[in-house]
Amino acid sequence: MEYPIPFSRYQEHMREGRFVGVRCGACGSVLFPPRAVCPECGGRAFSETELKGEGIIRTFTVIRVPPEGRKAPYTIVMVELSEGPYVLGNLLGLNPEEVGMELIGKRVLMKPQPVAGDLLLRGEFLVPGFYLV
Numbered sequence: 001m002e003y004p005i006p007f008s009r010y011q012e013h014m015r016e017g018r019f020v021g022v023r024c025g026a027c028g029s030v031l032f033p034p035r036a037v038c039p040e041c042g043g044r045a046f047s048e049t050e051l052k053g054e055g056i057i058r059t060f061t062v063i064r065v066p067p068e069g070r071k072a073p074y075t076i077v078m079v080e081l082s083e084g085p086y087v088l089g090n091l092l093g094l095n096p097e098e099v100g101m102e103l104i105g106k107r108v109l110m111k112p113q114p115v116a117g118d119l120l121l122r123g124e125f126l127v128p129g130f131y132l133v
């Protein structure tokens, strides 16, 4: 496929429990979620690539003042996936009041998580969530 994966197809993959990103045809960077333009080189030609959904927490934050419609506290982690991309998502299964610096460097598995849409994306959709291994 020589064009970016549309959001609807990305969501279809997520509903199947699959993580399908794109590999830049120009520089080889793996992008997840799929994007229209490669942030590394500006390339616009991609091929699909399936990711394992494994990664390492590089940093995190606990949200205590949530956006409208969300309940706090919750933990957002930045994960480096084994294929290279950095992905933000909710850390699931741990009390946000009990997390600390020991999270950094921990291995996680990615799992699609349903969220209600916001003002831009209406309706329910799936985003990456993470569990400690």
Ligand SMILES: [Zn+2]
Binding pocket: 024, 025, 026, 027, 028, 029, 038, 039, 040, 041, 042, 043
């Ligand atoms: Zn590129």
